[in-house]
Amino acid sequence: MNFDGYDTGGFHDEMFLPDGTPRPEARLLVDRIEGLPPGELLRRHQTAERALLTTGITFAVYGDEQGAERIFPFDIVPRIVSRDSWDPIERGLRQRVEALNHFLQDIYHERAILRDGVIPADIVESSAGYRPECIGLEPPRGIWCHISGTDLVRDRDGTVYVLEDNLRCPSGVSYVLENRAVMTETFPVVFEGLQVRPVADYPSRLLSMLEYVAAPTTHRPIVAVLTPGMFNSAYFEHSFLAQQMGIQLVEGRDLVVEDDHLQMRTTRGFEQVDVLYRRIDDDFLDPTCFRSDSMLGVPGLMDLYRRGRVALVNAPGTGVADDKVVYAYVPKMIRYYLDEDPILPNVPTWLCWHEKDRRHVLDHLADLVVKPANESGGYGMLIGPASTEAERRTFAGLIEASPRNYIAQPTLGLSRVPTRIDQRFEGRHVDLRPYILYGREIYVLPGGLTRVALKKGSLVVNSSQGGGSKDTWVLSC
């Protein structure tokens, strides 16, 4: 297979320049792929998919009675990121996560940023992720957002924008690690001569971070991953991370508060847990504090947490920053807390609760992307250029009815990467989710999850809506 006739289609292509020649960082990879014997790429692709199925790297499909699992579709052509283009991304993400952590500490304590009028207090307090129960909370080492998975996109002109911050339980990192493992096993030849920065040390770094936030104890801290259970769509990731870190994977029913500590039920009685990497939402953590009908959490957990007897990762209450209206203020937070200019820009965002913005949005619905402020997974969106008159009318009604809950952004021409479609390569749109760990220092996983919209022309990369993934290679030279 070769790239003859490959068309960048007027988008920023991550592998090729507009004139059809490979970008310098991709030249070697393009040569390698074109040098393969006929049929070899397809054969490797099938080997890789079989490996993913056997390893059980699958996600559950909700609503499927058979409990069917699918593999997250995987494309064998990696996405290459040059060192020069990665460097500002890494610095920008560090800066952003640091500012967001200040913000969380501030709104649940002094509320300085609200008093100074940088962000309206009622925006924060009306956010679905805001938790008044967290007022005055002192998380260990002052860290709230230990793990973030920031979504980045690149527009036609090559600018990288932050699309979402994802400070609750960002998932997907297991695909990054497994994609790399499968690529190195099934396709080692393409790595030769390229300095691809490793990602395999992520579990060790995650574990160090988790141990770092434990309350001081006499023993090595006991860390556990809290999962909603094997029917959760991200269960594979929960068990994978626990296995890679060598720690327990627990469910709510394994845990109990006793003797003023969090304990797990073992075959030899109770054993203390010091740090909980929880992969369940705030609402389900503790029925005595949040939703009282939760069967997934542990009664009394929040009280222990408040008194520093156990650490929770991420801290409760971080979801406020995932509100897309709050997101719009992150550049202001960076200036306010760090006195720096933002390195990574936000996508320009109109806030419908502003009358002037709302009028603009309503007048330009056909050109804009409208998003609900507190949804994720690509649900409930209006993509203007692809919408019908009726859909636009519906959205206009929704916006008028609750302007606080809607934002709008220009339709970006997401960058593309060549993707194997049958026996040829076609450009497909991608985004990028690097993972950031905030512990003793802030660490950015080089690369992250490249999600690709496999449907021709589609801009929706979510796995629930026809997305797949690619290995992401950040080059170190």
Add this chain to the structure above:
Amino acid sequence: MLSRVAESVYWMSRYIERAENVARVVGVNNQLQHHLPGLTAEQWDPMVKVTGDEGRFRASYEAASRENVIEFLTFDAANPNSIVSCLTRARENARSVREIISSEMWEEVNRFYLFLHEADAPRRALADPHPFFEHVRRSSHLIEGTKNETMEHGEAWHFSRMGRYVERADQTTRILDVKYFLLLPSADDVGRPADDLQWSALLRSASAFEAYRRAHGRVAASLVARFLLFERDFPRSVQHCINAAQLSLHAVTGTPLRRFANSAEQTLGRLAAEVDYTDTADIIRAGLHDFLDSIQHRLNSVGNEITRTFFAPRGRAGTGQ
């Protein structure tokens, strides 16, 4: 380790062992057909009886034909003890403890499961049963071997071993019981050539034929029963299984053998002692089927006490201190 995890590891292993033994029971018939040409469809009846699911079978199938029995024992998702049902639950348990079992082991469980779910699996099982059921047995062995060679021999491993051997002891009594159901119409033809072939088929389906030959040479009813029940060194004999389960149980708790600190140790210890001090002649006199039946009930109680002692969901469960 977590009680929930211990329970899942234990049941994962029981279900895999059960699936393997269903393949063995079906294998008895394959053996018989090789060596006794002219057998009719009636021979499939005992296969259903021995699994203890006769009522369920009668409710959904008209006749005990080869097609029906193989479908029921292998692929019927409504039969909780079919090979497919066992593997589905084994894999579900494995999935819930993926972080505890080794990746290699998980992959073997998953491969086994995917093999059974290949689109043409039912067709192949009927058209060419030998390689199909051989594959089932081999998959189970592969899982066991992979477990032994890749997982640390700690608490989880011991719970898995307990599950394997408790289940296997039960299943060996069932394989032996096939003979009772085969003979029911005419109980006095001991020693006839057909009988010799039937006992040999039983031994083969328990992978015991060669070891038995080395030990006893000629095939005799009482010797076969003794071998499958009491041959200490043969890994599928009831006594071997009970002893192995007991070693793992005591390795988990640290209680010295021949003592007990909880009801699981007590129940299993009593059963072990009784098996140790039972004579084959007594069993044959009193009736092999009844003896096998009582062993199955006792093993059931052992399972219940293991659950009560280690997996019970509340309070300071544990070793009974």
